[in-house]
Amino acid sequence: MSISREDIEKVAVLARIKVDSEQVSVLEQDLGNILNLVDQLSAADTGSVEPLSHPLDAVQRLRPDVVTEANQREAFQAIAPATEDGLYLVPRVIE
């Protein structure tokens, strides 16, 4: 199973990772090899089998809807690249 340059560029946009033309060529090879490995799955007979997402088929536990944590905004924001007034700064989005 091979993957086209177009597919790689589309997936890179979805994954928000910048790739240049040279990298796309390398990825064509590498991802193609990985998808070849993965294609073995299509031979498996999984007709009536339920997908397994949790080894013990556990259900998401719930907890009471009460506040249990303290506000640590300053500590959390101390390691941010850019902040102002408790907000995280990024390049302008809306002109």
Place this chain on the structure above:
Amino acid sequence: MHNKSVAELSRELESGRVSSVELTQQFLERIRQEDSKYNSFITVSEEQALAEARAADEMRAAGKATPWTGVPFAQKDNFCTHGVRTSCGSRMLDNFVPSYDSAVTGNFRTAGAVCLGKTNMDEFAMGSSTESSFYGPTINPWGLGSGSRRVPGGSSGGSAAAVAARLVPAATGSDTGGSIRQPAAFCGITGLKPTYGRVSRHGLVAFASSLDQAGPMARSAEDVAMMLNVMAGPDPRDSTCTEQATPDYTATLNEPLKGLKIGLPREYFSDQLSPAMEAQVHNAIREYEKLGATVREVSLPHASLAIAAYYVIAPAEASANLSRFDGVRYGYRCENPEDLMDLYTRSRAEGFGNEVKRRILVGTYALSAGYYDAYYLKAQKVRRLIQQDFINAFKDVDVLMSPVTPSPAFVQGEKSTDPVAMYLEDIFTIAANLAGIPAMSVPAGFVDGMPVGLQILGDYFSEARLLNAAHQFQQVTDWHQREPQ
């Protein structure tokens, strides 16, 4: 001191023959002298370690010591440690200092253990050789004399090397596809991947949430049992962590093995396995027969699909988990981003290494519209078939045994040009992560002068039995006590 086990050091501290501060200073000095040969540590947290050692001595003076009080250990660098850089072996988190402890870190802290630092790893735990770390590769202490540099295995290669080189008696690791067991085997130490949900993942930086499990690495099964006593336990902060109470894993180490039923999966002993490796594994199994165990062949019919299923599921889950690294709130941010898209795409392109990017891209592809059913859903179904194989096997036997790796530690660079060649290293370890069952690697001899491991797999929550089996084996063999030349 550096040759002593956790159990022995605990007794030394208890007797007052050495203080925590003295012991910590000795190990820190040893790391200073020796680690340049191995590069097993990313961060040595000297100041914090000495503060923890002083606190441990006070804890002992107040009569509140536990078996771990004052005992030094290290943590793989994907466990969040409050105030100490946690990098996951990545440029993306080179500047990340967490404001909280992982559950495992907190447990060791409460027990009074002394953390000497954070160990090297494959970037974001993706790898089997610790060659993809932003901080350079770790070198296996075994094989150094022969001139070529061997890998320690991965992704917990730093922890494995540090324990093998006697820089620490114990270190934590994490295992998503074999990342505790394979480096343990390559470095001649003992490692355990617990049952999925046995150890809390709170604060363990997520790679693949349905596969990840934190676990202990040390030289002996007894030490591993002591570690698991601290690491395991319920945690409301991790909703996938079991609420079952933890037994004392050291209490049953000495149960006799007579009558233990061992199954050998025929798919793991095919003619693909090298004769030398097969011989070592069979020698180990013969020791078990001498101890009174019986051996029979079993089958895991879907074993050959494990790698394919894993290399859909793990990258898919990784693509979701690593989407949080976006240059906005913490971690690496590219310089002079032109706009928001540029901020995201360049921070991630520059912050992540090639293997991580490969896996994110494969994972994104497998989950994208049009491919989700053919890849991710299909892999989840195959996963249930693999789980069912184990459930069936455990109806007839108590444990399964197999090699851990197809061959001993390879030379640095040998497999890093072909991602798929690297993936095939995980052929014996991956199924246990897919099924969620516990599995151990126990030192079982040497092939071409390099250590090899025996894998012991058990039913859900049977860690006590695995540790008992490993400990009894270590009473009649000394592979686990050999020191790298």
